[in-house]
Amino acid sequence: MKNILSIQSHTVFGHAGNSAAEFPMRRMGANVWPLNTVQFSNHTQYGHWTGCVMPANHLTEIVQGIADIHRLKDCNAVLSGYIGSAEQGEHILQIVSQVKAANPDAWYFCDPVMGHPEKGCIVAPGVAEFHCKQALINCDIMAPNLLELEMLSGHAIGNVQEAVSRARELCAKGPKVILVKHLSRAGYHSDRFEMLLVTAEEAWHIHRPLVDFGVRQPVGVGDLTSGLLLVNLLKGEALDKALEHVTAAVYEVMLTTHAMGEYELQIVAAQDKIVKPEHHFTAVKL
Numbered sequence: 270m271k272n273i274l275s276i277q278s279h280t281v282f283g284h285a286g287n288s289a290a291e292f293p294m295r296r297m298g299a300n301v302w303p304l305n306t307v308q309f310s311n312h313t314q315y316g317h318w319t320g321c322v323m324p325a326n327h328l329t330e331i332v333q334g335i336a337d338i339h340r341l342k343d344c345n346a347v348l349s350g351y352i353g354s355a356e357q358g359e360h361i362l363q364i365v366s367q368v369k370a371a372n373p374d375a376w377y378f379c380d381p382v383m384g385h386p387e388k389g390c391i392v393a394p395g396v397a398e399f400h401c402k403q404a405l406i407n408c409d410i411m412a413p414n415l416l417e418l419e420m421l422s423g424h425a426i427g428n429v430q431e432a433v434s435r436a437r438e439l440c441a442k443g444p445k446v447i448l449v450k451h452l453s454r455a456g457y458h459s460d461r462f463e464m465l466l467v468t469a470e471e472a473w474h475i476h477r478p479l480v481d482f483g484v485r486q487p488v489g490v491g492d493l494t495s496g497l498l499l500v501n502l503l504k505g506e507a508l509d510k511a512l513e514h515v516t517a518a519v520y521e522v523m524l525t526t527h528a529m530g531e532y533e534l535q536i537v538a539a540q541d542k543i544v545k546p547e548h549h550f551t552a553v554k555l
């Protein structure tokens with residue numbers, strides 16, 4: 270069994286952060302150690318929420334507790350996502366070092382959730398800078414969406430070729446693998462949902478149909494995508510096969526959510542299809 274220390278938000282109602290990723294990762298056969306950066310009533314795109322951000326030292330305290338019972342060596346990957354404060358970022362990097370000291374083969378997978386004020390994804394000040402300056406050079410795998418890739422690279426990106434080159438520039442700074450989770454306006458087709466997987470030597474492109482949700486797009490898709498990619502890679506899947514599974518599995522969740530007329534991702538209803546998707550999409554090498 271692979272063990273994932275998953276450091277993300279927790280929403281009591283609905284599915285974002287750990288509340289989107291934890292169950293699907295477990296359903297795919299990984300052990301998840303959820304460590305919550307915030308506990309909110311619901312995700313921020315409802316416009317208001319209650320709850321609190323965990324003090325940064327809460328994160329290191331919990332991990333020290335696991336170290337004290339001598340189990341940190343069993344951690345195969347640290348996954349970070351929605352962070353509640355820039356200070357938490359510093360603590361996450363200390364945690365990554367501590368995990369890597371206990372298990373030198375452990376990975377740090379960073380989903381650089383930076384917020385999207387237009388969409389209502391609200392992230393604390395300093396978190397975007399933390400991802401651009403510190404997480405980037407310390408992670409093994411990174412999974413930005415297009416806006417995040419633009420922020421990380423410091424350049425606007427208008428097409429697939431530019432996205433590949435910018436992702437490669439980031440690979441030279443730290444991560445060995447970059448998943449561009451959503452190419453949106455930089456993709457080939459405006460009527461498809463497209464993703465890219467880029468390493469220093471290789472790149473794959475994949476696309477799936479868009480499901481029509483109108484203006485109320487489900488949240489947590491990125492968190493689900495990152496979690497599933499990590500589990501596939503920990504299981505030893507080849508990069509293209511991992512990308513194909515993630516694409517199909519997330520598509521099944523989108524279809525189920527749409528068919529049920531829901532806004533929150535229907536990860537429980539779609540659980541069997543997450544493991545064995547009915548659709549298949551082929552990754553194309555660029």
Ligand SMILES: Nc1ncnc2c1ncn2[C@@H]1O[C@H](COP(=O)(O)OP(=O)(O)O)[C@@H](O)[C@H]1O
Binds near residue numbers: 414451477479481
């Ligand atoms: N097949 C699909 N059809 C329609 N919308 C999709 C599909 N897959 C993902 N989405 C939407 O695409 C968006 C991806 O969001 P984006 O900000 O690019 O990444 P992230 O989820 O990491 O923030 C989300 O709004 C999600 O609901």
Ligand SMILES: Cc1ncc(COP(=O)(O)O)c(C=O)c1O
Binds near residue numbers: 278314351382491492
């Ligand atoms: C609490 C919380 N966690 C995580 C996210 C990230 O969600 P996504 O996977 O859509 O990037 C959001 C987005 O608004 C959020 O509000």
Ligand SMILES: [Mg+2]
Binds near residue numbers: 382491492
């Ligand atoms: Mg995201």
